[in-house]
Amino acid sequence: xxxxxxxxxxxxxxxxxxxxxxxxxxxxxxxxxxxxxxxxxxxxxxxxxxxxxxxxxxxxxxxxxxxxxxxxxxxxxxxxxxxxxxxxxxxxxxxxxxxxxxxxxxxxxxxxxxxxxxxxxxxxxxxxxxxxxxxxxxxxxxxxxxxxxxxxxxxxxxxxxxxxxxxxxxxxxxxxxxxxxxxxxxxxxxxxxxxxxxxxxxxxxxxxxxxxxxxxxxxxxxxxxxxxxxxxxxxxxxxxxxxxxxxxxxxxxxxxxxxxxxxxxxxxxxxxxxxxxxxxxxxxxxxxxxxxxxxxxxxxxx
Ligand SMILES: [Zn+2]
Numbered sequence: 001x002x003x004x005x006x007x008x009x010x011x012x013x014x015x016x017x018x019x020x021x022x023x024x025x026x027x028x029x030x031x032x033x034x035x036x037x038x039x040x041x042x043x044x045x046x047x048x049x050x051x052x053x054x055x056x057x058x059x060x061x062x063x064x065x066x067x068x069x070x071x072x073x074x075x076x077x078x079x080x081x082x083x084x085x086x087x088x089x090x091x092x093x094x095x096x097x098x099x100x101x102x103x104x105x106x107x108x109x110x111x112x113x114x115x116x117x118x119x120x121x122x123x124x125x126x127x128x129x130x131x132x133x134x135x136x137x138x139x140x141x142x143x144x145x146x147x148x149x150x151x152x153x154x155x156x157x158x159x160x161x162x163x164x165x166x167x168x169x170x171x172x173x174x175x176x177x178x179x180x181x182x183x184x185x186x187x188x189x190x191x192x193x194x195x196x197x198x199x200x201x202x203x204x205x206x207x208x209x210x211x212x213x214x215x216x217x218x219x220x221x222x223x224x225x226x227x228x229x230x231x232x233x234x235x236x237x238x239x240x241x242x243x244x245x246x247x248x249x250x251x252x253x254x255x256x257x258x259x260x261x262x263x264x265x266x267x268x269x270x271x272x273x274x275x276x277x278x279x280x281x282x283x284x285x286x287x288x289x290x291x292x293x294x295x296x297x298x299x300x301x302x
Pocket of ligand 1: 112
């Protein structure tokens with residue numbers, strides 16, 4: 001059985017065992033406030049520890065490899081749109097360094113609207129999660145290890161410049177129209193995931209937390225990039241249609257043992273100049289354009 005399906009076993013078949021409307025009923029012993037490092041949290045930038053002492057960020061620079069050409073399958077699992085890596089695990093994207101003692105391979109990417117994490121009380125319209133599993137473990141094993149998973153969070157803001165990406169918007173309409181129905185699926189999209197990553201991956205917050213959906217396992221090293229990417233309001237509205245206007249975020253969790261760190265060096269760099277704003281729009285637009293192109297090629301006839 002495919003590991004990826006273990007990870008999301010509770011969601012791949014949508015006979016919902018839990019819903020976002022009733023978190024108090026979620027299964028899992030940590031899900032109902034029993035844990036001490038639950039996610040998501042509100043990150044208070046004033047209390048983030050600049051990790052000069054290498055308390056948590058012990059392994060140098062964060063090193064991301066092979067996100068530029070990734071073979072993925074997309075599914076509407078009833079909770080979100082999710083892209084899972086397929087094919088040879090040896091060529092999946094990997095991350096290591098920073099707070100990560102091991103190498104982690106990318107298993108899947110999915111979307112939350114609104115964002116799950118907040119920074120200084122502020123939420124974002126969209127949060128993208130890149131879920132990585134420790135390369136030396138399968139998913140089942142990883143879900144039992146304190147450092148079993150590493151998840152990136154990338155925030156999206158909404159730009160008010162729809163005219164520039166009308167074509168991409170049209171194609172996104174097409175994509176989401178194919179994934180609107182629960183359990184609908186699109187095979188073999190080849191995507192450059194760099195385009196959905198933060199423009200500055202040297203800049204991040206990190207803490208030891210949990211999955212944000214059942215079983216809420218406390219096995220996640222979160223790596224949260226505060227520098228956002230951009231989508232248009234029209235694109236955002238399409239995400240909302242996937243769940244008929246309903247959001248898919250877990251509520252903020254009480255901060256107990258979730259100490260948040262940041263690499264001191266990265267945060268002293270001059271922030272990227274905002275001339276990249278326009279590029280960011282095209283970047284995300286191009287991503288969706290690619291999704292659609294591969295969908296059209298890879299679409300299976302029923
Ligand atoms: Zn998520």
